[in-house]
Amino acid sequence: MKLLKYDEELFLKLVEKEGLAYRGKIEEIVDEICDKGYSNIFLIGAGGTIAMMYPYEYILKANSTIEVQAQIAAEFMVMNNRRFSEDSVCIFTSVSGTTEETVAAAKFCREKGATTIALVAEPNTPLTYAVDHCITTGSETHSFDTFFMLLHMVVFRFMHNKGEFPQYKKFIEEVALLPKAILNAVKAFDVKAEEFAIKHKDTDYHMMVGSGNLWGNTYSYAMCILEEMQWIHAKSIHAAEFFHGTLELVLEDTSVILLKGEDETRPLMDRVERFAEKITKQLTVIDTKDFEMEGISDEFRSHFSVNINWALLSRISVYLERERNHPLTLRRYYRQMAY
Structure with missing residues (x-):
């Protein structure tokens, strides 16, 4: 493959x-x-x-x-x-x-x-x-x-x-086992990454929800990839804050992307998932628990969710770039002008 x-x-x-x-x-x-x-x-x-x-x-x-x-x-x-x-x-x-x-x-x-x-x-x-x-x-x-x-x-x-x-x-x-775990996860996820990009190439707004040690990835992907590199409106929402405002904007056709990890905050994500699946038909769940990390113990999987999650998101970026004919390097303003 x-x-x-x-x-x-x-x-x-x-x-x-x-x-x-x-x-x-x-x-x-x-x-x-x-x-x-x-x-x-x-x-x-x-x-x-x-x-x-x-x-x-x-x-x-x-x-x-x-x-x-x-x-x-x-x-x-x-x-x-x-x-x-x-x-x-x-x-x-x-x-x-x-x-x-x-x-x-x-x-x-x-x-x-x-x-x-x-x-x-x-x-x-x-x-x-x-x-x-x-x-x-x-x-x-x-x-x-x-x-x-x-x-x-x-x-x-x-x-x-x-x-x-x-x-x-x-x-x-x-x-030391992480690189091969990342590579295996990327291979297992690639078809889903492509499917997401094809399905959402014209979607003009995404809600991205994360928590714990995946909050940084959530914030980064919404801002640096979807907004900066693809010019798509996006909002990063912490799962612990989702029910304090943002939930009112979820409709049947709202794209909600949940980044689920394996640390102590996972129940916060479960709560958002239970709500979102009742409302929107455009729910995407990216869960590191779905991927084998060969040789890595349960004790440390939660820490390594950061690495696996980012690698998976990077595959979505590749296919968004292709489907939208929008290079990830294209900018209107960033490093193009003084501000």
């Missing part, structure tokens, strides 16, 4: 072979920071990269006593956050390494004495020079798949060093 615009060998090379090889460097960086001591962690980004941080803010809040904040770079720069200090650890990601707000925030944090770490796809770009520690993956292709996996290593290493995650060794062994 050959997937449209998907090179399996390249995926495994970039994410499995090269991505997993950064484990040692990541552990060295985190261990050095922990030995020195720190007060809290700031996960800072803009657009898709702040959305990428939300899963890890959730994971830390739900599983650790480490103080953590996910902050939008531009707002962070002007808010005078009273929890931020020279003892803070600030983590950034960027595919291009040139995102203006992210680079500015990284420089700001470093100048204030905080310890800065970045994951960047493109080498020798402004962000790579603006931080104390940088992992440069070297390719924009499958960069989010790689970044998510590396952020697992970073966050859970901090938890392990604090004595809050003794399962770290087993966890990292299962992280």
